[in-house]
Amino acid sequence: MGANTGIDGFIAGLPKAELHVHLQGAASMDTVLRLSQRYPEAGLPQDMESMLAFYRFTDFANFIETYVAVSALIRSADDVYDMVIDFGRDLAAVNGRYAEVTVTTDSHLRAGIAPDALADALTRGRRDARARSGVELAWVYDIDGGFGLPSGERTIAWAERHLPEGSVGFGIGGPEAGIRRDDYSDMFRRARDLGLHSVPHAGETVGPDQIWASIDALGAERVGHGIAAVRDPRLLDALAERGIPLEVCPTSNIRTGAVSRMAEHPLAVLRDAGVRVTLNTDDPGMFGTDLNREYAVAHEVFGLGEADLAELARESVRASFAGHDVKSRVLAEIDAYAPASP
Ligand SMILES: [Zn+2]
Numbered sequence: 001m002g003a004n005t006g007i008d009g010f011i012a013g014l015p016k017a018e019l020h021v022h023l024q025g026a027a028s029m030d031t032v033l034r035l036s037q038r039y040p041e042a043g044l045p046q047d048m049e050s051m052l053a054f055y056r057f058t059d060f061a062n063f064i065e066t067y068v069a070v071s072a073l074i075r076s077a078d079d080v081y082d083m084v085i086d087f088g089r090d091l092a093a094v095n096g097r098y099a100e101v102t103v104t105t106d107s108h109l110r111a112g113i114a115p116d117a118l119a120d121a122l123t124r125g126r127r128d129a130r131a132r133s134g135v136e137l138a139w140v141y142d143i144d145g146g147f148g149l150p151s152g153e154r155t156i157a158w159a160e161r162h163l164p165e166g167s168v169g170f171g172i173g174g175p176e177a178g179i180r181r182d183d184y185s186d187m188f189r190r191a192r193d194l195g196l197h198s199v200p201h202a203g204e205t206v207g208p209d210q211i212w213a214s215i216d217a218l219g220a221e222r223v224g225h226g227i228a229a230v231r232d233p234r235l236l237d238a239l240a241e242r243g244i245p246l247e248v249c250p251t252s253n254i255r256t257g258a259v260s261r262m263a264e265h266p267l268a269v270l271r272d273a274g275v276r277v278t279l280n281t282d283d284p285g286m287f288g289t290d291l292n293r294e295y296a297v298a299h300e301v302f303g304l305g306e307a308d309l310a311e312l313a314r315e316s317v318r319a320s321f322a323g324h325d326v327k328s329r330v331l332a333e334i335d336a337y338a339p340a341s342p
Pocket residue numbers: 020022173201224282
């Protein structure tokens with residue numbers, strides 16, 4: 001029997017979708033090292049050993065610092081295009097069929113990429129990733145809360161002017177502490193006017209109040225992370241009743257210190273409360289994970305078997321903002337691979 005048997009083989013072959021993954025955080029360490037060598041003046045590690053040490057985050061604040069430092073390596077539309085193509089390749093390698101990819105547009109604009117060139121890189125990258133790797137990509141634009149309201153304004157203004165094909169969502173990420181979701185409600189209203197769905201990060205590193213604020217002030221249709229909901233039974237009920245899915249990223253939570261041990265991760269508690277849960281990588285390149293690994297964690301730590309894992313894969317498709325044709329195609333592929341028990 002080869003390696004492609006057992007639960008790992010099942011997971012590897014399972015058609016999947018991903019809803020919470022940052023384009024830049026998805027870049028493999030090879031890609032980041034290549035960019036660092038392309039732009040040595042940025043002062044980031046120039047060899048793999050130092051790069052590995054650089055990626056050993058001490059806490060969430062240090063992760064954000066690292067993330068921001070890496071952002072500064074993406075300086076041209078070609079850098080963005082290359083990341084999209086690499087992402088499509090990596091998604092196909094784990095049998096990913098569809099992904100909603102978060103692009104922090106203002107960090108690319110601050111790095112000097114022209115607004116129209118950025119939109120063009122996303123449009124070409126999406127088209128070429130489909131042709132080369134057979135994957136369907138969609139875009140979520142997120143505000144980095146750490147850069148304040150002017151950065152948020154530039155994010156929504158770029159979307160209003162350029163909106164590439166495949167744009168589906170609008171979010172906010174970065175640090176949460178002290179970043180009031182209410183301050184961004186008007187930007188999210190403008191995003192909804194563009195037809196973009198509201199998908200803010202909330203309740204990753206702070207409490208349930210941030211999730212309530214995201215629902216009430218930002219009209220959240222899905223919540224990035226949202227794991228703090230386990231501390232508030234009334235919020236769990238609200239999420240379950242309204243069918244608001246959470247984008248849960250187990251390895252990310254351990255790597256940033258948002259959760260101290262995987263056995264304490266609230267994934268199972270959320271599912272048991274009837275909350276819609278999807279499995280995601282967040283920043284697979286930075287965290288050394290991939291979508292298969294996250295499904296393996298769900299099996300190894302929480303005891304989910306093949307039927308439950310297939311159901312998680314279906315939930316990601318159902319909770320996505322993909323068009324009807326993509327949704328029904330991927331769901332049919334999952335059903336053919338893992339027929340639902342009667
Ligand atoms: Zn995220």
